[in-house]
Amino acid sequence: xxxxxxxxxxxxxxxxxxxxxxxxxxxxxxxxMDNLITGDLCNIEHLFKLPEFEFYHHDVSKYIHVPGKLNxxxxxxxxxxxxxxxxxxxxxxxxGSLGTHNCLGLAKxxxxxxxxxxxxxxxxxxxxxxxxxxxxxxxxxxxxxxVYDEAKRFQEAITMAYHTYHGLETRIVRIFNTYGPRxxxxxxxxxxxxxxxxxxGEDLTVFGxxxxxxxxxxxxxxxxxxxxxxxxxxxxxxxxxxPNEISLKDFAxxxxxxxxxxxxxxYKPLPVDDPKQRQPDITKAKExxxxxxxxxxxxxLRRTYEYFKQLPPDELFKQPKEFVQH
Numbered sequence: 074x075x076x077x078x079x080x081x082x083x084x085x086x087x088x089x090x091x092x093x094x095x096x097x098x099x100x101x102x103x104x105x106m107d108n109l110i111t112g113d114l115c116n117i118e119h120l121f122k123l124p125e126f127e128f129y130h131h132d133v134s135k136y137i138h139v140p141g142k143l144n145x146x147x148x149x150x151x152x153x154x155x156x157x158x159x160x161x162x163x164x165x166x167x168x169g170s171l172g173t174h175n176c177l178g179l180a181k182x183x184x185x186x187x188x189x190x191x192x193x194x195x196x197x198x199x200x201x202x203x204x205x206x207x208x209x210x211x212x213x214x215x216x217x218x219x220v221y222d223e224a225k226r227f228q229e230a231i232t233m234a235y236h237t238y239h240g241l242e243t244r245i246v247r248i249f250n251t252y253g254p255r256x257x258x259x260x261x262x263x264x265x266x267x268x269x270x271x272x273x274g275e276d277l278t279v280f281g282x283x284x285x286x287x288x289x290x291x292x293x294x295x296x297x298x299x300x301x302x303x304x305x306x307x308x309x310x311x312x313x314x315x316p317n318e319i320s321l322k323d324f325a326x327x328x329x330x331x332x333x334x335x336x337x338x339x340y341k342p343l344p345v346d347d348p349k350q351r352q353p354d355i356t357k358a359k360e361x362x363x364x365x366x367x368x369x370x371x372x373x374l375r376r377t378y379e380y381f382k383q384l385p386p387d388e389l390f391k392q393p394k395e396f397v398q399h
Contacts, residue, residue: 189232
């Protein structure tokens, strides 16, 4: 029997690389695509020797050509960390708009089903708590984070337009805070930042008073939810995340306890438009996909810490990427 073929954009990123692993394990032929602007080939180098994997070094904001048939497209190409998208705001907007348009055009041509990676950031700094899929959000379109939020909101809009106008099979996953192996230590997000600081013997930096909340989902749980959504027949957005909410101050204390680092927590001013609360309502995922997270935060943190501990020392001191503006 011929293998089903799937294109995964952003394949060398944190989530993209885990998706490549999962679909190869499920017996698919996987075509990875990434321009490596924030992704890293070391996340997928273990796949290059496999006959069922191939890789295109390509920017999806430019025309995409993939020969042969395609059954599915997963569009995960995008900077996903404020450290990145504040430095490359225009590329972030382009990958969400032009990149999504190119992927949708390819899906239409190949008669493939397409799933897009949207985000809890479409809810902005939410006035509704927890956030369910019918909430329209509270986003500042011209604030510094607007480049990411609005790119993802546009991405949802054009995907739904292709679904309604062209009858394209589409799926939309709204991803909440996710963590696990292959995150970049220097990507600016709370969990890798805390663990990186602990491993370097630095004080842990909490922004604001630390009362803002996040809900952290372990990557294996998230990938399972995405897998189920792709194979479901549900075209509307679905939140995938862990509803177990924690304040960043308490979270920093958990990391200190886990790492045993002899450092303290220091407080710095809150960045502009930083959301105060983040908690998914996953009723829809439970009803439609029979999905809910199964990995406790203590276990997920332990696995993630083990991964970071094994990194070569120079990784610990790597600075965030500097980007050349074109």
